[in-house]
Amino acid sequence: MSFHIDATVRARNLDVSLSLGQAETVAILGPNGAGKSTLLSVAAGLVRPDAGTARLGGRVLFDLDGGSRVWTPPHLRGTALLAQEPLLFPHLSVLDNVAFGPRSAGASRAESRETARHWLAEVGAIEFAARKPGQLSGGQAQRVAVARALAASPELLLLDEPMSALDIHAAPHLRRLLKRVLSGRRALVITHDVLDALMLADRVIVMDKGRIVEEGVTREVFRRPRSQFAAGLAGVNLMVGTVTEDGLRTPATAGLPDLHVAGHLDDEAEPGGPGVAAFPPSAVSIFLDAAHGSPRNSFHVTVTELEPHGDHIRVRAGDLAADITPNASAELGLEPGSRVYFVVKATAVQVYAG
Amino acid sequence: MNFSGIPRWVYWLAVVAGLFVLLPLAAMVAKVNWAQFIPLVTSDSSLTALGLSLRTSAASTALCLVLGIPLALVLARRPFRGQRLLRAFVLLPLVLPPVVGGIALLYTFGRQGLLGKSLELAGIQIAFSTTAVVLAQTFVALPFLVVSLEGALRTAGNRYEAVAATLGARPTTVLRRVTVPMVLPGLASGTVLSFARCLGEFGATLTFAGSLQGVTRTLPLEIYLQRETDADAAVALSLVLVAVAVAVVGLSYRRPHRAEIPAEAAA
Numbered sequence: 136m137s138f139h140i141d142a143t144v145r146a147r148n149l150d151v152s153l154s155l156g157q158a159e160t161v162a163i164l165g166p167n168g169a170g171k172s173t174l175l176s177v178a179a180g181l182v183r184p185d186a187g188t189a190r191l192g193g194r195v196l197f198d199l200d201g202g203s204r205v206w207t208p209p210h211l212r213g214t215a216l217l218a219q220e221p222l223l224f225p226h227l228s229v230l231d232n233v234a235f236g237p238r239s240a241g242a243s244r245a246e247s248r249e250t251a252r253h254w255l256a257e258v259g260a261i262e263f264a265a266r267k268p269g270q271l272s273g274g275q276a277q278r279v280a281v282a283r284a285l286a287a288s289p290e291l292l293l294l295d296e297p298m299s300a301l302d303i304h305a306a307p308h309l310r311r312l313l314k315r316v317l318s319g320r321r322a323l324v325i326t327h328d329v330l331d332a333l334m335l336a337d338r339v340i341v342m343d344k345g346r347i348v349e350e351g352v353t354r355e356v357f358r359r360p361r362s363q364f365a366a367g368l369a370g371v372n373l374m375v376g377t378v379t380e381d382g383l384r385t386p387a388t389a390g391l392p393d394l395h396v397a398g399h400l401d402d403e404a405e406p407g408g409p410g411v412a413a414f415p416p417s418a419v420s421i422f423l424d425a426a427h428g429s430p431r432n433s434f435h436v437t438v439t440e441l442e443p444h445g446d447h448i449r450v451r452a453g454d455l456a457a458d459i460t461p462n463a464s465a466e467l468g469l470e471p472g473s474r475v476y477f478v479v480k481a482t483a484v485q486v487y488a489g
Numbered sequence: 490m491n492f493s494g495i496p497r498w499v500y501w502l503a504v505v506a507g508l509f510v511l512l513p514l515a516a517m518v519a520k521v522n523w524a525q526f527i528p529l530v531t532s533d534s535s536l537t538a539l540g541l542s543l544r545t546s547a548a549s550t551a552l553c554l555v556l557g558i559p560l561a562l563v564l565a566r567r568p569f570r571g572q573r574l575l576r577a578f579v580l581l582p583l584v585l586p587p588v589v590g591g592i593a594l595l596y597t598f599g600r601q602g603l604l605g606k607s608l609e610l611a612g613i614q615i616a617f618s619t620t621a622v623v624l625a626q627t628f629v630a631l632p633f634l635v636v637s638l639e640g641a642l643r644t645a646g647n648r649y650e651a652v653a654a655t656l657g658a659r660p661t662t663v664l665r666r667v668t669v670p671m672v673l674p675g676l677a678s679g680t681v682l683s684f685a686r687c688l689g690e691f692g693a694t695l696t697f698a699g700s701l702q703g704v705t706r707t708l709p710l711e712i713y714l715q716r717e718t719d720a721d722a723a724v725a726l727s728l729v730l731v732a733v734a735v736a737v738v739g740l741s742y743r744r745p746h747r748a749e750i751p752a753e754a755a756a
Contacts, residue, residue, distance in 0.1 A: 224667055235656055
């Protein structure tokens, strides 16, 4: 009883393979245009892939590889989709919106409304039952949308950034609600938020350019990210290269020549194998002149951006970031285009297998 | 006053446009022989024509709905090869002189027509019957329904339908419970426009159905005929037609049940 999908959509450059356990929630992270929503649409049956297979429990969702092509239409899949916007049917009452799934499955009007009341109570929205969706706030409407999706008793719940259209007051409430209802359910959640991933998901996958670039247990991925995107979310600098005896050798990239990064080797890091070096922006100091004295790393970089970050200034130089005090920034006279040295102690750099 | 950004001379031209529509109507009303109005509009021939007009227009509008809703759905929801061409042809009756439409129908359903010959063998005669009136009206009115409904369908988008499908609703259920209710305002105004167009149909009806009292002589045909012999009757009947048209359009623009747009972004 598991979910497995293997799909190629050439027009959108998507090629992924993914499995979910019986009661597993997986968060999908990745930059815009990575193919996250397309993956959900393929699972829901709204986009037809060029090739691939998918199974949900005992049901074949599609099989486009074999001789006899199988395609199960969306309404027979048992995959409910919850989008950024609640998309409650504007002409139906809140109660009938939630009753829509059971009613479509063949339940009587009374039975489906009974089910709807149960789920509305579950999401704390029973008092809105008689209202029209137009009379709800964004947060209320999204809670009702959660109830509507659950009332359809889906075997797989697909959530496409369910919190992104909500304001900062409504989001925490919905996040707590989702944490409660997703436990013990199978779900795929697209999110841009580390907090969502940590709270809701057992596992995360990171997608980029239509491929899965990183996959693992949520805490582990953020503790030791292997993709630039996950590192960005986790708030660490990441350099990719080949593990050496005392650090990592990186190939030349856009902003930097090939380098040797001195760092602390993790147990599993094998010299000669692929690896990553990670260090937090707070461990980086900025100098105008080359600093000497080992064991330190000194990267000659061009400042690309300055932005406030808490009570610090985050100085970005391509993919690397440093957090310094506003005073230090003023003294250095930093501005985009400045040539500076990012200096980080070797002891602050973690090198692990990538 | 709020800033409108419209130059003053535009207002003057707009006033001229308004007068251009209203003045002829006023001139006609001024010409009505009120003393004779009731007898004129309740004469046998008038009532027969009005009854026929209302009955055929209702039947044609129903036919427009039965044929037009599927056509609009296909045009709006499913891109296919030749779709633009099909849309162009569907819209053709909008710009075609109705007489030409009538001739085309005659060569399709007439005794010597494309389908007419076979229908004749089966014992069915369409030309110069009440059925012909309905066909002529449907032919000219169908584009009004299709255009309004297709626009409404495109504006509504298919995201709600996608959600409904993932909730387990069969395509027919989605159509009945989501698609149609969501485009109801567009469907209603399309229906009203079609009905009004049916009511006013003249050229195609005359060409394809003729002008037989009680069978094919609808109100516009009756007015045209009366104009030759009894101008007062023609004016009185015209006023009746204007009144019916105003009532129909007025009903459609009231729209008491506008679909509420959910406050998606609001807190």
